[in-house]
Amino acid sequence: MKKLLLAITLGALGATAFAQGKDLKVAIDPTYEPFTYKVDGKPAGFDVDIANALCEQIKRKCVFVEQGWDSMIPGLMARKYDVIISSMSITDDRMKQIDFTDKYYNTPTRVVTKKDFKYTGPASLKGKKIGVLKASVQEKYALGELKTVGVDVVSYDAQDQVYLDIRAGRLDGTVADHVEVTGGFLSKPEGKDYELKGEELTMPKYFGYGAGIGLRKGQDALKTELNAAIKALRGNGVYKKINDKYFKFDVYGK
Amino acid sequence: MNAYVSAILQGAVLTVGVSIAALLVSVVLGLLGAGAKLSGRPVWVGMATAYTTIIRGIPDLVLMLLIFYGGTIGLNNALEWMGSEATVDINPFVAGVLTLGFIYGAYMTETFRGAMLSIPKGQAEAAWAFGFGPTQTFIRITAPQMVRYALPGFTNNWLVLIKATALVSLIGLQEMTYAAKQASAATRSPFVFFLFTAGLFLVYTTVSLAALRRLNARFSLGTKRGTL
Amino acid sequence: MNFAVLFEAQNLALFGTGILTTLTLLLASLMVGAVMALVFALLLTGPWAPLRWLVGAYTYVIRGTPLLIQVYLIYYGLGQLEWIQARWDSLWPWTHFKDPFFCALLAFALNTAGYTAEMLAGAIRETSAGEIEAAQAYGMSRFQVMLRIVLPSALRRTLPAYSNEVVMMLHATSLASAVPSLVDVTAAASSIYATYYLPFEAYLAAAAIYLVASFCLIGLFKLGERRFLAYLAPRTH
Numbered sequence: 268m269k270k271l272l273l274a275i276t277l278g279a280l281g282a283t284a285f286a287q288g289k290d291l292k293v294a295i296d297p298t299y300e301p302f303t304y305k306v307d308g309k310p311a312g313f314d315v316d317i318a319n320a321l322c323e324q325i326k327r328k329c330v331f332v333e334q335g336w337d338s339m340i341p342g343l344m345a346r347k348y349d350v351i352i353s354s355m356s357i358t359d360d361r362m363k364q365i366d367f368t369d370k371y372y373n374t375p376t377r378v379v380t381k382k383d384f385k386y387t388g389p390a391s392l393k394g395k396k397i398g399v400l401k402a403s404v405q406e407k408y409a410l411g412e413l414k415t416v417g418v419d420v421v422s423y424d425a426q427d428q429v430y431l432d433i434r435a436g437r438l439d440g441t442v443a444d445h446v447e448v449t450g451g452f453l454s455k456p457e458g459k460d461y462e463l464k465g466e467e468l469t470m471p472k473y474f475g476y477g478a479g480i481g482l483r484k485g486q487d488a489l490k491t492e493l494n495a496a497i498k499a500l501r502g503n504g505v506y507k508k509i510n511d512k513y514f515k516f517d518v519y520g521k
Numbered sequence: 522m523n524a525y526v527s528a529i530l531q532g533a534v535l536t537v538g539v540s541i542a543a544l545l546v547s548v549v550l551g552l553l554g555a556g557a558k559l560s561g562r563p564v565w566v567g568m569a570t571a572y573t574t575i576i577r578g579i580p581d582l583v584l585m586l587l588i589f590y591g592g593t594i595g596l597n598n599a600l601e602w603m604g605s606e607a608t609v610d611i612n613p614f615v616a617g618v619l620t621l622g623f624i625y626g627a628y629m630t631e632t633f634r635g636a637m638l639s640i641p642k643g644q645a646e647a648a649w650a651f652g653f654g655p656t657q658t659f660i661r662i663t664a665p666q667m668v669r670y671a672l673p674g675f676t677n678n679w680l681v682l683i684k685a686t687a688l689v690s691l692i693g694l695q696e697m698t699y700a701a702k703q704a705s706a707a708t709r710s711p712f713v714f715f716l717f718t719a720g721l722f723l724v725y726t727t728v729s730l731a732a733l734r735r736l737n738a739r740f741s742l743g744t745k746r747g748t749l
Numbered sequence: 750m751n752f753a754v755l756f757e758a759q760n761l762a763l764f765g766t767g768i769l770t771t772l773t774l775l776l777a778s779l780m781v782g783a784v785m786a787l788v789f790a791l792l793l794t795g796p797w798a799p800l801r802w803l804v805g806a807y808t809y810v811i812r813g814t815p816l817l818i819q820v821y822l823i824y825y826g827l828g829q830l831e832w833i834q835a836r837w838d839s840l841w842p843w844t845h846f847k848d849p850f851f852c853a854l855l856a857f858a859l860n861t862a863g864y865t866a867e868m869l870a871g872a873i874r875e876t877s878a879g880e881i882e883a884a885q886a887y888g889m890s891r892f893q894v895m896l897r898i899v900l901p902s903a904l905r906r907t908l909p910a911y912s913n914e915v916v917m918m919l920h921a922t923s924l925a926s927a928v929p930s931l932v933d934v935t936a937a938a939s940s941i942y943a944t945y946y947l948p949f950e951a952y953l954a955a956a957a958i959y960l961v962a963s964f965c966l967i968g969l970f971k972l973g974e975r976r977f978l979a980y981l982a983p984r985t986h
Contacts, residue, residue, distance in 0.1 A: 577963075578959065580922075581923075583923055583952055583956050584956070586948070586952050587949070587952040587956065590948035684816070685815070686815075687816075688817060688924075698818060711822075711828070711829050712825075712830060719819075722815060723810060723813045723814055
């Protein structure tokens with residue numbers, strides 16, 4: 268009976284796609300310059316280049332799938348793609364749902380506000396509007412440390428929409444990845460009145476242990492393959508080449 | 522700038538695709554629903570009434586999110602329960618088409634039901650007297666006349682459907698609205714891109730309206746309108 | 750299926766906030782939209798051709814573009830324009846454009862005004878010619894005819910179609926979830942989905958809330974029709 272149902276269901280699902288084969292479906296959220304963004308309509312950035320290099324290493328073809336950030340993990344669990352290579356931080360909370368490889372980079376988070384704002388810690392932001400990315404580690408930090416002292420935390424679907432609203436004057440600042448906010452906002456004309464404030468935020472409780480590749484639980488073979496590939500890239504200079512294309516320092520971190 | 526404009530235009534093709542596919546699904550469901558409601562059998566009437574009432578009482582967006590996020594997980598769980606290792610991925614296009622078709626099937630049911638009720642009963646009775654079977658009656662007598670009565674409601678539903686395709690962008694289908702949103706955030710010029718997309722939608726609805734008006738004129742040949 | 754999670758205190762509170770926001774948005778945009786619709790309908794059926802053309806173009810654009818795009822245009826698009834941005838910290842009414850609730854309200858109000866104006870204009874145009882002639886025979890001015898004869902009748906005849914529009918507006922408020930920081934019922938459900946990964950439970954709850962609200966609205970309008978359109982009801986004796 269079950270087999271019959273299975274046959275009918277599989278037959279009826281002809282319109283939908285089945286995940287299989289040599290292609291590695293990689294999920295990216297291309298709104299996170301300079302890690303994942305679009306150039307001329309094509310995916311580009313540090314994450315994309317690392318993904319392509321890893322695929323070459325494990326001899327599979329990378330197929331990029333765009334996905335909104337807040338449904339990255341549900342999409343992975345629903346098997347829309349095989350891995351997430353989109354600057355996803357390894358945190359204990361996330362490890363309850365999915366698995367991660369070793370990190371492939373680690374950068375701290377910073378608070379960004381107007382240059383003339385006197386920032387002395389979370390409490391000094393009381394009453395101000397701070398934009399963060401929904402379902403990110405920065406949002407977790409903001410809800411845990413900033414909201415509790417009276418800061419108005421606003422969550423957005425994509426990080427570049429935060430910049431859009433900062434530019435529009437609806438937000439007083441943001442909490443974002445140091446490198447991302449530099450490349451995606453501060454280095455652009457609209458970011459000239461803003462700067463990084465305070466110290467580097469790296470508490471593992473919120474920010475985890477660096478960015479890794481997300482995969483479903485139980486895929487140990489793929490995980491080992493990717494870990495070996497990351498080590499290989501670090502060793503044979505490909506990582507350094509990609510790193511230097513975007514950054515003046517080693518983004519692998521501690 | 523150019524890459525973004527072409528992304529929006531590519532999205533426009535998807536928009537047209539989703540709307541036409543959803544229209545086909547909704548017409549089929551509408552005919553089935555209207556037939557069920559008019560059949561008189563309590564089971565069918567009950568099911569059809571539940572369908573139209575519930576669907577028209579829930580926002581399109583909520584249904585879309587329910588089917589897209591809930592449906593994929595549910596389907597995969599069902600497959601696991603049946604003992605299969607296969608994984609299914611409902612892509613946003615299929616989810617959008619099915620949801621929109623499902624929703625507007627309910628509206629089409631009401632339109633077709635109203636249209637069928639507007640045809641004088643004598644027509645069907647005369648067909649039966651001639652010995653036409655139910656299918657023949659439907660294809661040759663009822664359906665052509667129904668089209669004329671259904672056209673205003675159908676036009677309305679089609680125009681609303683076109684605009685509802687913008688919601689599919691919220692479940693990740695890279696149609697016009699999605700492309701416009703990405704473009705506007707990346708270039709920090711939302712006004713330009715959203716205005717452009719609104720213009721494309723306006724073109725689409727205008728062309729549809731013109732085409733359906735001509736269709737209406739064609740199907741109204743031979744009917745007389747009272748002069749006031 | 751884990752429905753118990755939905756009934757935890759903070760989640761119920763989230764849905765409560767959502768329901769409050771949804772209802773506030775609905776009522777406010779309907780009220781503002783209704784006033785605008787009345788004005789637009791009068792202009793659409795008025796004697797000044799340029800105004801007729803202008804309002805006609807407005808309703809054409811509103812009814813030809815998706816509400817989602819209209820919301821994005823007002824929230825994101827207007828924020829881009831320099832001459833609004835420069836003034837919205839100081840000059841009223843531009844200060845309101847910073848507020849997401851105001852932007853959503855404006856988009857919904859403009860939308861419902863466009864649709865309702867056309868409905869009302871249609872009802873005005875279809876007023877029985879005999880009634881208007883009788884009023885003119887009495888020597889009423891154009892304004893008096895409108896106020897005493899045409900509008901009361903037209904408003905009543907728009908009621909069934911307007912009830913449809915109100916339910917549509919309730920559904921349209923779910924698009925407020927596309928505006929960051931607005932927590933309506935749909936956004937509350939999305940938030941619960943994002944936290945607990947329970948799409949079925951969260952969105953089914955949202956669907957149930959909208960269903961109950963729709964039924965209440967339809968019931969209210971049926972009562973209204975019984976009172977205001979009693980003269981059109983089928984005779985019972």
